[in-house]
Amino acid sequence: MSRCIGCGAIIQSNNPEQLGYVAEAILIERGKDVYCKRCYEIRNHNFQYEVDNNLHNYYEKMKIIKKEKALILLLIDIMDIMGGFIPNLDQCIGTNKVILVVNKIDLLPKDFKLTRLDKIIRNLALKDGLNLDSILYGSVKNKEFVHKIISKVTKIKYPNKSNPFTKRKVRFNNCYIVGHASVGKSTLMNQIGKMYLEYKTDVITTNSQFQTTLDFIQWPLDKDSFLIDTPGIINPHNFCAYLKGESLHIVMPKKYIKPRTFQLQPNQTIFLGGLVRLDFKGNEKINVSFYVSNELYIHRTKTIHADEIFRSQVTKLLVPPFTDEEKEKIDNVKNLDFEITKPCNLFLSGIGFVHLVSLDAKVTIKIFKMIDVEIRNDD
Incomplete structure (x- = not known):
């Protein structure tokens, strides 16, 4: 059974509208190592596809993992730690042992103290x-961090050995890379491919849109086991599940975040685009620092004017959303x-x-009802 090397979909030549389509002539010419029509269009034309967020299908695919002795690399996004854990993943x-890889640390200021979040992350895993083995913080775009991940896998699988891709003895079977859509699973796989398997370019399809990986993609870990990229589940309690195109581009930070700080008096309001409204009340001033995409517009006003500003400026000044349909x-x-x-x-x-x-x-938040909102004290 041949699979697309970019997304893992089963190759077929019968229906161009179905997943995994490759023209028969291309299969004859290039053999089994090919990209499907969907991957080709994403990689070459940035084509936008509708995503399939069928949770039942996802869990049906993933439940085979518990039947074997495996190691799990669970990736979460530092910008969404509360929503980063997959419900019922256990x-x-x-x-099976879990190495928790907290990705996209490069987005935070260099002086940001990760201890503020580490306790929260550990408690969420518990x-x-x-079965948490360890937590690693970094960016999977960074080769040194990827080497750190592989060294950790090596230490568990092959004590006192340095490179799992050249060893034979098996201490666990497969190593699965798991996480929500767009947390960096395929980017990690591509880095490993270039660093350890001598691949010249990125093999697995990656893109700013969600769900580029559709099924398991496996590469040899040793003679008897594999490193396996898994499909990404889309969190229905995350704003990104409801935004597209330019809106997604704006809310998902691509580079170092510059925190925006305000000293607010009671009866002032902050809008995060047209997505979130925060009304501040109480008896004391409040210092507020926003760790959000630099592209996301933040608007400050008096609460008495907030209703009218939202009514007149949503999809105009207060964006995203950009369209009435998105709103x-x-x-x-x-x-x-x-x-x-x-x-x-x-x-x-x-x-x-x-x-x-x-x-x-006091703060009152107005936000789409499906979105997770959590508050945690620093201590």
Whole structure:
């Protein structure tokens, strides 16, 4: 059974509209190592495809992992740690060891203290019932960090050995790379391919759109086992599940984030584009730092004017959303109230996080009802 080398879809030559299509003439000419029509169009023309977020299909594919002795590399995005853990993942992977890879650290300021988030991440892993071996922080675009990951895999699989791709003895079977869509799984695989398997270019299809990997893609780890890239599940509680095109480009940071800090008085409001509204109340001023994409517009105003500004400026000044159609998808909002009495972090899934400092303040958040919002104290 041949599979597309870019996304893992089963190759077929019968229906150009179905996944895995490759023209029969191309198969005859190039053999089994080919890209399907979908991958070709994504890689060469940045074609935008509709994604399939069928959770049942995802879990059906993933549950085979718990039947074997495997090692799991679970990738999460530092900009979405609360939404980065896959619900019920323990039912798919069982008690297999997990190395938690916290990716995209390069987006944060160099003086950012990861200890502010490390305890939260560890507690989330424990809450989800994961057999956590270790946590690694870095960027999978960085070769030194990728080498650190492989060294960790090596230490577990081959004590006192240096390169798993050249050794024979098996301590566990396969190593699976798991995580939500667009956290960097395929980027990690491509880095490993070039660093350890002598691939000249990126083999697996990557793109700013979600779900470029459709099925398992396996590369040899040793004679008897594989390193396996898995499909990405799209978190329905993340803003990115409801945005497309330019909106996605804006909310997903691509480079170093410059925190934007405001000292706010009671009865002031902040808009994050037209996606999130934060009303500040209480008896004390509040210091607010936004760790979000540099491209996301932040608008400050008095709360008394906020309703009219949103009504008149959403899809215009307050973007994203850019269209009425996109706005309608996220129109059904919820109100969440929080009291701030000590330094804390407010996590907005798909947007980033906000650091709040006050001794006596209140914040009301208006946000699409499907989006996860969590608050955690610094200590």
